[in-house]
Amino acid sequence: MAAKVISGKQVAEEIRGELKQKVAELKEKGIVPGLGVVLVGEDPASISYVTSKAKGC
Secondary structure, three states: OOOOOOOHHHHHHHHHHHHHHHHHHHHHOOOOOOOOOOOOOOOHHHHHHHHHHHHHO
16 A cells, blocks of 8 residues: 555645534524633643634634
8 A cells, every 4th residue: 555645734724614614504503613711820832722723713
């Protein structure tokens, strides 16, 4: 079996596209999805991670 190179960016774009469609369908039904985060402490790496997830949403 030959190796297959997978593009992470392409896969991520496909997943985000599917999620956008599902979110739009939920919004049509009056359901607004959100992101909840519990951050314990002030670790800069954790804050950066949470910030990037919030931007992605």
